[in-house]
Amino acid sequence: MTARLLPWLFVAFMAVLPLWMHDQYILYVLTSTGIFIIAAMSLNLLLGYTGQLSLGHVAFFGIGAYTSALLSLGFDLDLGGAEPFVLDPQPVWIAFLGGILMAAVFGWLIGRLAFRVRGAYFVIVTISFAQVMRMVALNWVDLTEGPMALNNIPPLTVWWPGEGFVPLYSKEHYYLLVLAVGVLSYVIIHRLVQSRVGRALIALRENESLARSVGINVTRYLVIATVVSAGMAGAAGGLYTHYIRIVDPDIFMFIYTVTMVIMVITGGKGTLAGPVVGGLLFGFLPEVLRDVARPEVQWIIYGAVMIVIIFFLPQGIVPAVGKLFSRKKKHPRHDARTPTAPRITEGASS
Amino acid sequence: MSAQLAATATPPVALEVRDIAVHFSGLVAISRMTFAVPEGSIVSLIGPNGAGKTTAFNVITGFLKPTAGKILYHGTDLTRLSPDRIAALGVVRTFQRTSIFGGCSVLSNVLTGMHQRGRTETWGALLRPRWVGDEDARLEAEAAEILDFVGLQNRADEMAGNLAYGEQRLLGIAIALAAAPKLLLLDEPAAGLNPSETEEFIGVVKRIRDRGVTVLLVEHDMKMVMGISDTVVVLNHGRIIAEGTPETIQHDPDVIRAYLGQGVKHAEA
Numbered sequence: 305m306t307a308r309l310l311p312w313l314f315v316a317f318m319a320v321l322p323l324w325m326h327d328q329y330i331l332y333v334l335t336s337t338g339i340f341i342i343a344a345m346s347l348n349l350l351l352g353y354t355g356q357l358s359l360g361h362v363a364f365f366g367i368g369a370y371t372s373a374l375l376s377l378g379f380d381l382d383l384g385g386a387e388p389f390v391l392d393p394q395p396v397w398i399a400f401l402g403g404i405l406m407a408a409v410f411g412w413l414i415g416r417l418a419f420r421v422r423g424a425y426f427v428i429v430t431i432s433f434a435q436v437m438r439m440v441a442l443n444w445v446d447l448t449e450g451p452m453a454l455n456n457i458p459p460l461t462v463w464w465p466g467e468g469f470v471p472l473y474s475k476e477h478y479y480l481l482v483l484a485v486g487v488l489s490y491v492i493i494h495r496l497v498q499s500r501v502g503r504a505l506i507a508l509r510e511n512e513s514l515a516r517s518v519g520i521n522v523t524r525y526l527v528i529a530t531v532v533s534a535g536m537a538g539a540a541g542g543l544y545t546h547y548i549r550i551v552d553p554d555i556f557m558f559i560y561t562v563t564m565v566i567m568v569i570t571g572g573k574g575t576l577a578g579p580v581v582g583g584l585l586f587g588f589l590p591e592v593l594r595d596v597a598r599p600e601v602q603w604i605i606y607g608a609v610m611i612v613i614i615f616f617l618p619q620g621i622v623p624a625v626g627k628l629f630s631r632k633k634k635h636p637r638h639d640a641r642t643p644t645a646p647r648i649t650e651g652a653s654s
Numbered sequence: 655m656s657a658q659l660a661a662t663a664t665p666p667v668a669l670e671v672r673d674i675a676v677h678f679s680g681l682v683a684i685s686r687m688t689f690a691v692p693e694g695s696i697v698s699l700i701g702p703n704g705a706g707k708t709t710a711f712n713v714i715t716g717f718l719k720p721t722a723g724k725i726l727y728h729g730t731d732l733t734r735l736s737p738d739r740i741a742a743l744g745v746v747r748t749f750q751r752t753s754i755f756g757g758c759s760v761l762s763n764v765l766t767g768m769h770q771r772g773r774t775e776t777w778g779a780l781l782r783p784r785w786v787g788d789e790d791a792r793l794e795a796e797a798a799e800i801l802d803f804v805g806l807q808n809r810a811d812e813m814a815g816n817l818a819y820g821e822q823r824l825l826g827i828a829i830a831l832a833a834a835p836k837l838l839l840l841d842e843p844a845a846g847l848n849p850s851e852t853e854e855f856i857g858v859v860k861r862i863r864d865r866g867v868t869v870l871l872v873e874h875d876m877k878m879v880m881g882i883s884d885t886v887v888v889l890n891h892g893r894i895i896a897e898g899t900p901e902t903i904q905h906d907p908d909v910i911r912a913y914l915g916q917g918v919k920h921a922e923a
């Protein structure tokens with residue numbers, strides 16, 4: 305029961321945080337960490353539940369960011385015809401949804417491909433895919449401005465009674481928006497993995513042959529997972545680009561994927577709370593270290609913390625904590641055969 | 655006409671394996687295998703290790719494409735279908751090596767096996783209209799029944815990977831039963847079990863047959879095979895060497911030679 309309430313207590317705490325916390329810098333770190341947590345949650349759907357390692361996950365993030373930025377800014381494109389194709393600036397939310405859609409379409413493509421190439425090949429395909437995206441962003445200067453970046457991207461808006469759509473310039477408001485999207489993403493993943501669809505996804509991870517032998521269409525569910533995962537990563541990319549309000553090809557850098565993977569693995573892959581815990585830890589660690597250590601030392605500590613967690617808690621923080629709790633509950637009882645499934649990690653098991 | 659008349663006398667054929675051959679880059683795993691499984695019966699496929707029994711299962715359930723031949727299930731050719739399509743027709747197999755979803759609870763193992771009995775897709779899962787909740791409740795009740803059937807009802811919440819070996823073998827069957835088989839293929843279900851567990855398994859297989867499920871069994875335990883089979887098919891070096899009732903098979907000189915006379919194999923090869 306407490307384990308079920310815990311996420312909502314956490315959300316309530318995060319929601320009231322801006323009421324007393326006015327440090328703009330911390331709000332900024334929380335917001336960008338929140339965006340990365342959403343991306344990490346989307347990666348977790350593939351890596352943690354379906355068991356597919358996508359090392360090009362940042363591609364979906366970047367596609368969402370660029371698409372949303374371009375749609376909200378408008379663009380003209382010389383397609384070789386008499387008249388260039390001109391798109392007027394679109395409302396930001398339309399642009400944002402366009403970014404999700406575009407990322408999901410690419411997710412569909414990668415999902416279809418994953419059917420043919422699994423394991424190491426899938427990893428290579430996804431890495432290459434992100435690199436190709438970076439090359440496109442760098443070189444298609446007409447569209448993306450290349451290394452000069454897309455600037456002055458409008459912020460997201462919120463509808464307010466009597467005032468219509470108001471741009472979100474304040475850090476507090478953007479923070480709350482990211483929190484809301486984060487909660488929505490969490491609920492989506494929660495519902496998905498606890499359903500028949502989720503059982504099929506987990507079956508792929510656990511034992512693909514057995515899954516097929518009971519009638520699970522492996523391709524179909526792999527594609528569903530990549531589409532949802534890519535769309536969610538695209539949403540995170542859209543949140544990011546309208547927050548930072550500038551986007552350049554560096555958004556496709558490999559290190560971002562690595563960061564997401566670290567967040568998922570240390571927090572606990574295949575658990576609902578894992579990416580949140582890992583994301584908060586590795587989102588804040590660099591900021592904390594910045595005050596106490598020189599840059600070289602910061603990265604060494606960062607790496608050391610990661611290695612220590614993976615070495616001592618190979619399943620990640622959340623499953624370890626879950627076990628601790630279920631053991632405490634188990635001890636007072638005499639009937640050791642009564643199963644006390646680790647409820648906190650039930651996302652992985654059901 | 656006459657075929658229809660005959661059908662009323664003898665049960666219709668559920669599965670027909672017709673001239674199946676499987677070659678693995680030169681190695682002939684199965685050559686021209688032909689046999690039939692009548693509906694409602696238990697047919698056993700026996701033979702020494704490497705005879706091609708598991709390969710036959712892989713071909714029937716679509717995990718392997720045969721080099722030649724056809725598999726007909728109530729007249730439908732299975733050789734072009736994928737394993738999940740074949741399972742959807744009601745042809746479900748278990749695996750020789752223990753095969754479960756180790757990281758999931760016992761209950762969700764069975765629920766996963768019930769995949770085809772559910773209708774919930776992505777939008778249903780996300781929006782959760784009432785029928786999705788009803789479906790979940792219905793499937794969970796059925797899953798509990800299946801666990802009851804194999805005797806794992808007390809282990810529902812246990813992590814499947816933590817079960818004892820014999821329980822894992824039972825769970826493997828429960829998962830297959832969850833997929834609503836009409837024809838169930840069991841690949842050495844009693845392998846590695848002690849005599850009392852084997853006894854329990856014999857009971858389970860009989861009860862499965864009594865529910866109207868046709869069973870194709872691969873098993874080394876002769877007590878089990880001879881005790882429950884209607885027909886026994888003997889395979890050696892990818893070739894059927896005998897076929898008949900348990901009594902005739904037990905006295906067949908070719909069978910005795912295949913199992914006992916190791917020297918004979920060299921003479922044949």
Ligand SMILES: Nc1ncnc2c1ncn2[C@@H]1O[C@H](COP(=O)(O)OP(=O)(O)O)[C@@H](O)[C@H]1O
Nearest residue numbers: 678681683701702703704705706707708709710
């Ligand atoms: N995927 C494969 N590739 C190559 N050879 C195989 C493969 N699967 C089975 N074989 C070979 O085919 C023969 C039959 O194997 P199998 O069907 O597993 O025998 P059984 O189940 O009767 O013990 C063996 O010689 C085995 O080595």
Ligand SMILES: [Mg+2]
Nearest residue numbers: 707708709750
């Ligand atoms: Mg075998």
